[in-house]
Amino acid sequence: GAGVSQSPSNKVTEKGKDVELRCDPISGHTALYWYRQSLGQGLEFLIYFQGNSAPDKSGLPSDRFSAERTGGSVSTLTIQRTQQEDSAVYLCASSLAGGPHEQYFGPGTRLTVT
Amino acid sequence: QKEVEQDPGPLSVPEGAIVSLNCTYSNSAFQYFMWYRQYSRKGPELLMYTYSSGNKEDGRFTAQVDKSSKYISLFIRDSQPSDSATYLCAMRETNDYKLSFGAGTTVTVRA
Numbered sequence: 001g002a003g004v005s006q007s008p009s010n011k012v013t014e015k016g017k018d019v020e021l022r023c024d025p026i027s028g029h030t031a032l033y034w035y036r037q038s039l040g041q042g043l044e045f046l047i048y049f050q051g052n053s054a055p056d057k058s059g060l061p062s063d064r065f066s067a068e069r070t071g072g073s074v075s076t077l078t079i080q081r082t083q084q085e086d087s088a089v090y091l092c093a094s095s096l097a098g099g100p101h102e103q104y105f106g107p108g109t110r111l112t113v114t
Numbered sequence: 115q116k117e118v119e120q121d122p123g124p125l126s127v128p129e130g131a132i133v134s135l136n137c138t139y140s141n142s143a144f145q146y147f148m149w150y151r152q153y154s155r156k157g158p159e160l161l162m163y164t165y166s167s168g169n170k171e172d173g174r175f176t177a178q179v180d181k182s183s184k185y186i187s188l189f190i191r192d193s194q195p196s197d198s199a200t201y202l203c204a205m206r207e208t209n210d211y212k213l214s215f216g217a218g219t220t221v222t223v224r225a
Contacts, residue, residue, distance in 0.1 A: 031211065040122060040217060042116075042118065042202060042217045043158070043202070043204075044215075045213070048211060048212070091157055091158075093157075095211075101211075102160055102163070103160075105157030105159065106157050107155065107156055108155075108157055110155075
């Protein structure tokens, strides 16, 4: 079956512009996660959605970052007024349910802020 | 100090060698330990999953957890060029969904 898909695969933007990154989770997966992977760093948790519950936004690094999940499926991560330190690979993962279930990762969106 | 420490390498070994990877951690509440493999320009994929202390073997891969030392290891026997990838350790507390990752070790297996 189809795995987690993300778009675009690459995004180059100028400092100060807004960007939107999209994630399509595996069909039937109720939990969705966003992570950031900077060069030489491990994956950094950003946000978690589970069903209709309020999302866990505790990992978002600043108020320039926001995310939404529509209809319990597709999710969009928005970064406003991008900065050079936002350059990273943004990974999305989904799992069958919330809690301790295996997370399946998408290929990521490589964001470069010039 | 990071919650999970992992030597980024890089590590280069000849084909057939044993690859040894490890991570240390500081949070004694971690109970579940994972190893992910990440090929270039791809997302991580789960390789091994271990609960609490002990060993787990799956084919050429062996995962070890020593909770008393807060130290986990992954061994790859008879390494192949197709094993060339970045290996990330990850761990979490019981009933938690948040994973804490190491920085990843880049491994190259030379034919």
